[in-house]
Amino acid sequence: MSGAANDTIFGKILRNEIPCQKVYEDEDVLAFQDIHPAAEVHFLIIPKKFIPSLAEVGMDDAPLLGKMMALVPQLAKEQGLADGFRVAVNTGRMGRQDVYHLHIHVFGNRPGGAPLSGMAGAH
Numbered sequence: 767m768s769g770a771a772n773d774t775i776f777g778k779i780l781r782n783e784i785p786c787q788k789v790y791e792d793e794d795v796l797a798f799q800d801i802h803p804a805a806e807v808h809f810l811i812i813p814k815k816f817i818p819s820l821a822e823v824g825m826d827d828a829p830l831l832g833k834m835m836a837l838v839p840q841l842a843k844e845q846g847l848a849d850g851f852r853v854a855v856n857t858g859r860m861g862r863q864d865v866y867h868l869h870i871h872v873f874g875n876r877p878g879g880a881p882l883s884g885m886a887g888a889h
């Protein structure tokens with residue numbers, strides 16, 4: 767598997783060393799519920815390829831990144847976010863990234879719940 771040198775918690779999840787609540791998986795991508803949800807629904811989409819952060823992404827990764835982003839509306843709808851959601855990619859120290867395996871946060875409240883406030887992120 768790509769990411770063999772990946773010692774992050776998400777590397778462990780990819781290697782089935784620790785469990786996750788899976789939302790979606792294919793040959794390139796895994797999505798799972800965030801363990802500390804910032805809203806009623808909060809899941810993460812990660813590439814199986816080990817890329818530490820958005821700051822390390824190159825043009826070669828454009829198809830993979832495009833696929834991850836294109837999965838967002840499908841998975842958001844499946845998870846109950848039929849009336850909108852927020853996407854965040856915390857990047858680097860100044861972006862308050864905690865886990866250095868690229869991930870897209872997708873979060874929001876279900877229809878009928880309160881809209882998210884301001885620019886609050888996934889922290």
Ligand code: 5GP
Nearest residue numbers: 775786799800801802856862863864865888
């Ligand atoms: P970051 O701050 O790097 O953008 O976000 C990392 C996210 O990973 C946080 O929202 C945190 O709750 C989540 N997280 C950290 N450890 C685990 C874990 O072991 N399992 C799951 N499912 N999520 C985790």
